[in-house]
Amino acid sequence: MAAVTISNDPCLLCELAAHRDDPGDTWVLSEDRWFAGVLPGYEAPGWVVCGMRRHGEGPDSMNPVEAAEFGVVVQRVSAAIREATGAERIYLIAFGEHFPHLHFMLVPRPPGGPDDPRGVAHLARREELRDPVRATETANLIRSILNGSRNPEIS
Numbered sequence: 001m002a003a004v005t006i007s008n009d010p011c012l013l014c015e016l017a018a019h020r021d022d023p024g025d026t027w028v029l030s031e032d033r034w035f036a037g038v039l040p041g042y043e044a045p046g047w048v049v050c051g052m053r054r055h056g057e058g059p060d061s062m063n064p065v066e067a068a069e070f071g072v073v074v075q076r077v078s079a080a081i082r083e084a085t086g087a088e089r090i091y092l093i094a095f096g097e098h099f100p101h102l103h104f105m106l107v108p109r110p111p112g113g114p115d116d117p118r119g120v121a122h123l124a125r126r127e128e129l130r131d132p133v134r135a136t137e138t139a140n141l142i143r144s145i146l147n148g149s150r151n152p153e154i155s
């Protein structure tokens with residue numbers, strides 16, 4: 001079986017981060033050291049990719065300032081996603097296999113019955129849940145919520 005090679009040159013997430021001053025409709029957060037928005041191919045409402053602005057590979061690549069801000073970014077964006085979507089759970093996912101640039105996904109899981117997909121079964125519904133129009137509308141709402149609760153300790 002042939003090895004799967006994924007091109008990451010140039011780094012897709014560095015390319016996305018470079019456009020932070022030209023955010024379009026899908027950015028929800030643009031800080032000096034972090035960005036967050038809708039990731040192309042993952043346009044399910046409320047699904048947000050957050051990444052470190054500079055290129056670093058893996059959680060151990062964060063410097064002390066980035067490491068301190070990481071938790072604040074996770075909390076703020078997660079709270080905004082919950083408020084925007086009414087999610088019962090917010091999943092925090094980071095593998096770094098396809099794009100080694102340090103990033104993580106925040107994925108809302110709506111309230112549901114005991115037989116509704118949870119965990120990786122919910123993530124597997126990505127194509128079924130894709131709705132770029134609603135994803136953009138939800139991103140706009142998340143951005144508005146974040147702009148109303150801007151943390152002055154991160155600039």
Ligand SMILES: [Zn+2]
Pocket residue numbers: 011012013014015054055056101
């Ligand atoms: Zn990168």
